[in-house]
Amino acid sequence: MKKKNTKKEIERKERKRKRIQVKKAIEEWKIAIIERDNWTCQMCGKKLERRKQCHPHHIISELRVKRNFKDLISDMNNGILLCYYCHKASPGSAHQGPLEFFIWFKKNKKRQYDYLVNYLNNQKI
Numbered sequence: 184m185k186k187k188n189t190k191k192e193i194e195r196k197e198r199k200r201k202r203i204q205v206k207k208a209i210e211e212w213k214i215a216i217i218e219r220d221n222w223t224c225q226m227c228g229k230k231l232e233r234r235k236q237c238h239p240h241h242i243i244s245e246l247r248v249k250r251n252f253k254d255l256i257s258d259m260n261n262g263i264l265l266c267y268y269c270h271k272a273s274p275g276s277a278h279q280g281p282l283e284f285f286i287w288f289k290k291n292k293k294r295q296y297d298y299l300v301n302y303l304n305n306q307k308i
């Protein structure tokens with residue numbers, strides 16, 4: 184009985200350790216995206232002055248990345264820096280208008296778009 188509990192405890196700790204690791208990887212990825220995109224919203228061109236204004240966005244969503252495509256979580260090709268408006272607020276933003284966003288993304292970030300399409304095509308899903 185005690186042994187079982189200990190095993191469960193080890194597993195629980197391992198899951199916690201992994202969660203922290205993923206969180207840390209995402210945080211580092213966000214900073215790298217902000218720097219690569221030069222503190223500028225890639226959709227509207229707005230210069231972002233503070234970290235709070237920066238919305239690094241996962242093209243293939245964080246949820247999907249966590250479940251299926253773990254190596255995309257910290258892949259720079261899976262990220263883009265947006266402002267609050269282009270991320271969540273405007274009708275054509277990444278979250279409000281995903282189709283419009285993808286049309287924009289394909290047109291304006293062709294190399295990244297091709298990389299991600301190629302990545303998904305190579306997954307056996």
Ligand SMILES: [Zn+2]
Pocket residue numbers: 224225226227228229265266267268269270
């Ligand atoms: Zn913007």
